[in-house]
Amino acid sequence: xxxxxxxxxxxxxxxxxxxxxxxxxxxxxxxxxxxxxxxxxxxxxxxxxxxxxxxxxxxxxxxxxxxxxxxxxxxxxxxxxxxxxxxxxxxxxxxxxxxxxxxxxxxxxxxxxxxxxxxxxxxxxxxxxxxxxxxxxxxxxxxxxxxxxxxxxxxxxxxxxxxxxxxxxxxxxxxxxxxxxxxxxxxxxxxxxxxxxxxxxxxxxxxxxxxxxxxxxxxxxxxxxxxxxxxxxxxxxxxxxxxxxxxxxxxxxxxxxxxxxxxxxxxxxxxxxxxxxxxxxxxxxxxxxxxxxxxxxxxxxxxxxxxxxxxxxxxxxxxxxxxxxxxxxxxxxxxxxxxxxxxxxxxxxxxxxxxxxxxxxxxxxxxxxxxxxxxxxxxxxxxxxxxxxxxxxxxxxxxxxxxxxxxxxxxxxxxxxxxx
Numbered sequence: 340x341x342x343x344x345x346x347x348x349x350x351x352x353x354x355x356x357x358x359x360x361x362x363x364x365x366x367x368x369x370x371x372x373x374x375x376x377x378x379x380x381x382x383x384x385x386x387x388x389x390x391x392x393x394x395x396x397x398x399x400x401x402x403x404x405x406x407x408x409x410x411x412x413x414x415x416x417x418x419x420x421x422x423x424x425x426x427x428x429x430x431x432x433x434x435x436x437x438x439x440x441x442x443x444x445x446x447x448x449x450x451x452x453x454x455x456x457x458x459x460x461x462x463x464x465x466x467x468x469x470x471x472x473x474x475x476x477x478x479x480x481x482x483x484x485x486x487x488x489x490x491x492x493x494x495x496x497x498x499x500x501x502x503x504x505x506x507x508x509x510x511x512x513x514x515x516x517x518x519x520x521x522x523x524x525x526x527x528x529x530x531x532x533x534x535x536x537x538x539x540x541x542x543x544x545x546x547x548x549x550x551x552x553x554x555x556x557x558x559x560x561x562x563x564x565x566x567x568x569x570x571x572x573x574x575x576x577x578x579x580x581x582x583x584x585x586x587x588x589x590x591x592x593x594x595x596x597x598x599x600x601x602x603x604x605x606x607x608x609x610x611x612x613x614x615x616x617x618x619x620x621x622x623x624x625x626x627x628x629x630x631x632x633x634x635x636x637x638x639x640x641x642x643x644x645x646x647x648x649x650x651x652x653x654x655x656x657x658x659x660x661x662x663x664x665x666x667x668x669x670x671x672x673x674x675x676x677x678x679x680x681x682x683x684x685x686x687x688x689x690x691x692x693x694x695x696x697x698x699x700x701x702x703x704x705x706x707x708x709x710x711x712x713x714x715x716x717x718x719x720x721x722x723x724x725x726x727x728x729x730x731x732x733x734x735x736x737x738x739x740x741x742x743x744x745x746x747x748x749x750x751x752x753x754x755x756x757x758x759x
Contacts, residue, residue, distance in 0.1 A: 340374050340467070340470065341372055341373050341374065341512055342373065342374050342375075342376060342470075342509045342510065342511040342512065343368045343373035343374070343375050343376070343511055343512060343513055343515065344375075344376045344377075344378060344502050344503075344505050344506040344509065344511045344513070344514045344515065345364060345365065345368065345375060345376070345377050345378070345502075345514075345515040345517060346377075346378040346379075346380075346480060346498055346499060346501070346502035346514070346515065346516050346517060347361050347377065347378070347379055347380065347517045347576060348380050348498065348516075348517065348518050348519070348576075349380040349381050349382055349383050349384060349390060349391075349422075350383065350384065350518070350519045351380075351517055351518065351519065351576040352379060352380070352382050352422050352425070352426065353382040353383035353387055353390075355429070357576065357577075358425070358426060358429045359429075360576050360577060361377070361426065361429075361517075361576065362429060362430060362433050362435070364515075364517065364576070365377065365430075365435070365475055366433075366435075367579075369474070369475075373512070374470045375474075375475045375476075376466060376470070376475070376476050376477075376478060376505060376509065376511075377426070377437075377475055377476070377477045377478070378477075378478050378479075378480045378498055378501050378502040378505065379419060379422045379423045379426060379477055379478070379479060379480055379498070380418075380419060380422065380480050380481065380498040381394075381418025381419050381421070381422055381481075382418065382421065382422045382425070389417075389418050389421045389422065390418060391415050391418045391481075394414050394415060394417060394418055395411070395414070395415065397414075398411075398414065408453035408454045409453050409489065411453065411454055412453050412454060412482075412489075412490050412491055412492045413490055415454075415481075415482075415492050416441070416442075416479070416481070416482045416490050416492060419479035419480055419481055419482060419498070420439075420441065420479055422479075423439045423477045423478075423479050424439060426439075426477055427439050427477060430474070430475060435474040435475060436472075436473045436474045436475075437473060437474065437475045437476070437477055438469045438472070438473040438475075438476050438477065439477045439478075439479070440465065440466065440469070440476060440477070440478050440479070441478075441479050441482065441484075441490075442478065442479055442480075442481075442482035442483040442484060442501065443482070443483060443484025443488075443490065444465060445461075445463075445465060445466055445476075445478045445479075445505070446461050446462035446463055446464065446465055446466065446508075447461050447482075447483035447484065447501065447504070447505075448460045448461070448462075448483060448484060448485070448486060449483035449484065449485055449491045449493070450485070450491075451485050451487075451489070451491070452491070453489075453491055453492070454491075454492055454494065455492075455493070455494040456483060456485075456491035456492060456493055456494070457493070458483060458493070458500070458504050458563075459486075461504055461505065461507075461508040462508075463505065463508045463509050466478070466505070466509065467509070478501065478505065479501075480497060480498025480499075480501040480502065481493050481497035481498045481500075481501060482497070482501075483501075495557070496556075496557025496558075496559065496560065497557075499516060499556050499557040499559075499560035500557060500559050500560045500563065502514050502516060502560065503560040503561070503563045503564040503569065503571065504560075504563050506564065506569050506571075507563060507564065507566070507567050507569050511569065512570075513569075513570050513571070513572055514564060514569060514570070514571045514572070515571075515572045515574055515582075516555075516556050516560075516571060516572070516573045516574070517574050517575070517576045518555060518573065518574075518575065518576065519575065519576065519577070520555060520575060521536050521574075521575045521578060521580060521582065522536050522537065522555070522573045522574060522575070522580075522582035522583030523536070523537045523540055523545060523548065523553065523555055523573055523583040523585075523605070524536055524537065524553075524605070525537060525604070525605045525606065525738060525743040525744075525746055526605060526606045526607070526734055526735075526738045526743065527552075527553070527607075527608070527734070530731050530734060530735070531606075531734060531735055531738050533738075533744040534738070534743075534744075535743060535744060535745075535746040536582075536583065537583050537604065537605065537746065538581075538583065538584065539583065539584045539585075539586065540583060540584075540585055540604060540605075541585070541586065541587060541688045542561055542562075542564065542565035542585055542586070542587065543565075543688055543719045544604050544605070544686055544687065544688050544719060545561055545571075545573075545583075545585050546558045546561045546562065546565075547607075547684065547686045547717075547719055547720045548605055548607050548684075548686055549561065551607035551608065551609055551682065551684040551686065551720070551722075552607045552608050552609045552610075552684075553605070553607045555573050555583075556571070556573055556585075561585065564585070568586070568587055570584060570585065570586045571584070571585040571586075572584055572585070573585065601687065601689050601741075601746075602687050602689045602690040602693045602696050602741070603685050603686065603687040603689070603690065603696070603737075603741040603743065604686055604687040604688065604689070604743075605686050605687070605743065606683065606684065606685055606686070606734050606737045606738050606741075606743065607683075607684045607686060608681055608682065608683045608684065608730055608733075608734055609681065609682045609684075610681045610727055610730060611656060611657045611658075611679070611681075611727070612642070612643075612654045612655065612656055612657060612680050612681065612682060612724075613654060613655055613656070613657050613659075613660035613676055613677065613678045613679070613680060614643075614652065614653075614654050614676070614677040614680050614712055614713060614724060615652070615653055615654065615655060615660070615663060615664065615667075615674050615675070615676055616650060616651075616652050616674065616675040616676075616677075617630050617650050617651050617652075617667060617672050617673075617674050617675075618649065618650040618672075618673065618675070619648070619649055619650040619651075620671075620672075624648065626650055626651055626672075627646045627651045629670065630651050630653075630667065630672070631644075631651075631653075633666055633667070633670060634655075634663065634666075637662070637663075637666055639655055639659050639662065639663050639666075640655065640656070640659075641653045641654070641655060642654045642655070642682070643682060643713060643715060643722065643724060645713065645715065652713060654680065654682065654713075654724065657678060657679065660676055660678055664676055677712060677726075679726065679727045679728070680712065680724050680725065680726055680727055681724070681725055681726070681727045681729075681730035681733075682722055682723070682724055683722070683723050683724075683725055683730060683733045683734055683737065684720050684721070684722050684723075685700055685720065685721045685723075685737055685741070686719060686720045687719065687720075688719050690718075690719065690721070691718045691719065696721060697714075697716070697721060699740055699741065700721060700723065700737060700740070702740070703736040703737050703739070703740035704723065704725070704733055704736060704737075706736065707729075707732050707733070707736045709725055709729045709732060709733050709736070710725070710726070710729075711723045711724070711725065712724040712725060712726070
């Protein structure tokens with residue numbers, strides 16, 4: 340049985356004409372010889388009747404959501420059930436027999452962490468049995484069930500996670516993530532006019548893009564698919580284009596020759612962050628331990644961490660900055676804050692071992708008179724911290740510097756570091 344898992348987001352199922360596109364994609368897959376499992380999200384976004392945030396607003400006041408986590412999961416899982424049931428009716432009108440399964444009925448077993456559960460195991464037998472009897476099986480995304488039968492949800496991006504986890508369990512040929520964009524772009528097209536669609540990216544690249552602000556797929560979903568090299572295609576519901584294939588480094592280099600000598604694949608960014616510097620008092624060498632233990636105890640997420648003998652530097656979300664600073668002052672430290680910053684990331688599986696990439700980044704930003712407040716790197720990503728007022732210019736400058744506007748063009752020259 341050749342199986343294809345297709346996940347459709349909330350903006351792909353919130354209107355009849357959009358759900359017609361869902362049926363179109365399922366029919367095309369069936370014509371290609373696939374048995375199709377559809378993973379569905381709740382319909383629409385906040386303000387639309389059955390969206391998850393709309394449901395939560397029913398039990399929210401100025402102090403937050405009033406339901407305990409267990410009951411919150413019971414409420415939130417309703418949105419996907421409604422979307423799935425509506426799709427069953429739409430398939431019936433189109434002459435196709437569909438069967439709807441909740442996450443638990445589909446064999447998804449999770450831990451007991453309500454509102455942010457993790458999948459423990461999947462038994463896909465029920466799905467396979469239903470595929471023998473129906474044209475398509477619809478599974479509610481974002482949810483599962485504990486071993487004791489309690490309903491759980493998987494946290495934000497949970498429908499992506501459901502799709503890739505089912506793809507792995509069913510040994511699907513592909514997992515298609517349908518959304519309202521044409522795939523992964525070299526940069527945010529809202530700020531980079533000549534951003535280009537990427538035909539192929541690696542698991543590592545799209546994971547880093549997702550963590551650094553590109554919201555096309557949840558990184559947890561990518562990590563699950565990466566464990567078994569299950570290929571993902573990120574596609575538009577409203578187009579028949581193949582979208583972006585997410586695969587291994589070797590496969591990417593085999594099928595996308597224009598990337599072989601290209602160190603950078605895309606530019607991403609995260610805005611609205613504050614840099615915090617904590618100088619170490621003379622003779623104190625455990626400042627980092629005290630600082631990060633305090634942040635953890637107060638549930639403040641930290642990022643972009645640099646530790647050295649003179650102190651520590653890290654970032655927090657702008658809305659957490661003053662609370663973090665107050666905690667540090669109570670501890671006797673003198674934190675220095677630089678608010679309203681942005682982390683800009685240059686991402687590419689081809690940068691490992693290639694000299695001159697950082698030189699090109701600093702050159703591009705220096706030419707635009709953009710100060711670099713902090714930097715860090717890994718084998719696939721280089722991060723720089725800039726002031727938020729410089730963020731757009733920084734993204735555009737790096738996009739130009741690495742010739743990302745030429746990706747996909749037959750005449751493109753491979754962007755490399757030969758000019759260093």
